[in-house]
Amino acid sequence: MAKTKQELYDELSAAVIDMDEELSAALSAEAVEAGLDAFETIDQGLAKGMEQAGQLFDEGEYFVPELLMCADALNAGVDILEPHIKTEERAQAHKIVIGVIQGDTHDIGKNLVKLMLSSSGFDVIDLGRDVPPDVFVERAIAQGAKIIMISSLMTTTMDGMTEVVRLLTQKGVRDEIKVAVGGGPVSQGFANKIGADGYSYNANQAVKLANELVGR
C-alpha cells in the first residue's frame, strides 16, 4: 500500500474541510480495509478536519452552511468507522446534556454546538428545543452527565437558565454537574451573575469550554 497511515488521516481531514461526503466515506472504508484503528482514524482524521473547520468558522472563513456541510462529511465517515470502534474506547466519552431553554425554539446555534461537541468525542444527549429547566436537571442526573449546556436566543427565556442552576443546587448536585450557557443575548456577565460555570459565544468556543470543564 502506497499510502501511509498519516497520509490517509490527512486526506480524511481534508475531505471534511472540503465538505466532501463521498470522499470521506470512501476514505473511511479504505481505513477499515487497511485495518487501521477506527477510534484513532476518527480522532486523528475526521475530527481533526472538523477542528480545522471550526477554526475557519472562528476566523470568519466558514459560516453556518459550510460548518453544517463539514459535519455531514464527518458523519459520513463516522457512520462507516463507528461499528469498528473497540468497546473499551467507547466508554471514555464524557456525557453532555444540551438543549434550548423553554420558550425558545431557535436551535441553529444549539445544533451547531452539538455537532462540534460530538465530533470532539463527547457523548451529547440532545433534549431538543423548548426544554423546561427541570427536564435539563432530571436528564443530566439520570444520564450521569458532566455538563449541562443551555442555549437561549431571546432575552425572555434567560430566566430559565437561572432556574437550572437553582434546581441543581437544590438537588445537591451542583458540584458534580457543570453548567454552560450561550446564545445571542447571553454574555459572560450574565453567566457570572446566575452562577454558571462557563459561557461561550460560538460553537467552536463551546468545545474548548467543554474540555476545560471536564479537565481534558
Next chain:
Amino acid sequence: MTDISPKERLDRALLGKPTDRAPVVCPGGMMNAAIVDVMNKTGHTLPEAHHDADKMSDLAFDVYENTGFENFGIPFCMTVEAEALGSAVDFGSLECEPKIQKEIFPSVHDAVYLPIGAIEKTLRAGSVIQAIHMLSAKHLDVPVIGSLTGPISAAASLIDPMTFLKQLRREKETSHKVIDYVVNQLISYAKLMADNGAAVISIADPTATGEILGPKFFDEYAVCYLNKITDAIHEIGVPVIIHICGDVRMVKPQLQKLHGDVLSVDAFVELKQLKTELGEMRTMGNLSTYLLEFGKADEIFNQAKHLTTKGIDVLAPACGLSTSTPSENIAAFTTAVKEG
C-alpha cells in the same frame, strides 16, 4: 413643526425629511410590544389576540396607549406567513410568543407551491389585515406598521432550517426557487396590508444574519430577496423598515445595497458609525432589550437620552422585547425620546 402628528413624524423620519425630533416606535412582529404588564392591565390578552381582528386591534391600541410607542404594530408574532403556507404553529401563552412547531417540508425539494395570495386567504392573516384597516381608519394620526417575516426566516420556517442552510450552498437553484416563491407570497400579503392602511411595512429577518450566512450568501439570498420585496412595496408608495439581527460588521458592504428606507439593528452595533457608512439609508434602533427588561427606569431614561444625541433617525428597541419587560421601563424610554 409643533403640531406634527406621530404619523407624519415617522413618515418624515423614514424619508429623511426634517422633523421636530426622532419618533420612537416598536414595529410589532419580531419586535412585538404586547407585554404581560399591558395585557394584565387591560384584559385584552394573547394568545387570543393572535386570531381575532377586534382583539388584535384592541391590544395594539392598549400597547400604544400604555407604552408610549408612537405607532400600532401588528401582528404580535412572526408565524402568520409560515402557518398560512403550511407549517404547524404553537400559539404560546400570555407570556410566550407563538413559534413554529414543525417546519412542514424536510428539504427544498419537498416544497409545495400554493397559488400566490395564499397567505391572506387564511383566517389569521385576514384578521391582521382587518385589524390594520380598523386601526388606520379610526386613528388617522397614528401610523400602523405592518410587520412581515423576512424572506430567509419565512423560508426557514417552512423548510427544516438545518437542511435549508446547507441547501443554500448545495442546491442553489431549488433554494432560489423556494425563496422566490415565499417572497412572491410575502409581497402579495404586504401589498394588502398597505392597501388597508399600513403606513409602513417592517421586515425582520433574524435567520438572515451575517453571522449565520456569511457575506456571500447574505448578498446572494438576503439582500437580493429583501430588495425584491422592498421594491414591490415602494412601487405602491409605502416606506420599508428592515431589521437585521446580530453583528453586522462583516456584511457592511452588503447592507449598503439594501433598498429599505431605514435599517434597524441590534444593541451592540454603533449606529452613529454605521450611519456614516450606509449612504442614503436611514438608521433605526437600538436600545438594549436586556436593559429594557432588567434595567432600572432611570438607567433606561438616561441611556435613551444618550441615544437621542447620536443622530439616529428612528428610536426603537434593538431587538425582540421580552414579554416580561415592565411597562414603566418602556415608558421611561419613550418619555426620554419625546422630551427630546
